[in-house]
Amino acid sequence: MNTTPVISSLNNTYCKQIIDIILPIQQIEFNVPITLEAQPDLLDIETNYHRTGGNFWGAVYNEQLVGTIALIAFGDNAAAVRKMFVLKEYRGKELGIAQLLVDNLITYCRQNNITAIYLGTVDVMKAAHRFYEKNGFKRLEKHDLPKSFPLMSADNVFYELHLNN
Known part of the structure; x- marks a missing residue:
């Protein structure tokens, strides 16, 4: 049994596990009115993340997927x-x-x-806001996002981080 979390790239074979983590957190824990139908990207990780130049990662702890993060290049x-x-x-x-x-x-x-990282989240996820800010993300207004930023309908709080490579 591995007691150290391991981060690895995920592909379409993980779609069900990814959905089983994300949907309950969104819908039950935070009462965000979003469905799987509104997030079709979760049904095809490889097309929506890998092929953009981004990726989709998971944190595995004790052989269980316990966390996710993804990146869409644009x-x-x-x-x-x-x-x-x-x-x-x-x-x-x-x-x-x-x-x-x-x-x-x-x-x-x-x-x-990739030197500019953007993200959208929802106002009820206060701990997430603090976490992003602790990691150097700066809040910005929706109208200041790049025109090509892939918006999610539920998002109403936005952040950016510029990397000095």
Whole structure:
């Protein structure tokens, strides 16, 4: 049994496990009115993430997928963070899973010459806001997002991070 979280790239064979993490957090824990139908990207990870120049990662702990983060590349050296979720019982500094996921994403961006990272989230996810801000993300208004940023209908809070490669 591995007691150290491992971050690895996920493909379409993980779609059901990814959905089983994300939907309950969105719908039940945070009461965000979003359905699987509104997130068809979750049914085809390879097309929607890998083929854009981005990726989709998972955190595995004790042989269980416990967290996710994804990246969609768009525009000139820009990308959007998507699907950053960690099961409630695996959150916090003790295991540091969210931090491992973000660190992995930023390393990938640096290695792939992505210098501007954007993300959207919802106003009720206050702990997520604090986490992003602690990691250097700056809040910005929706109208200041790049025109090609892939918006999600539920998102109403936005952040950006510029990397100095």
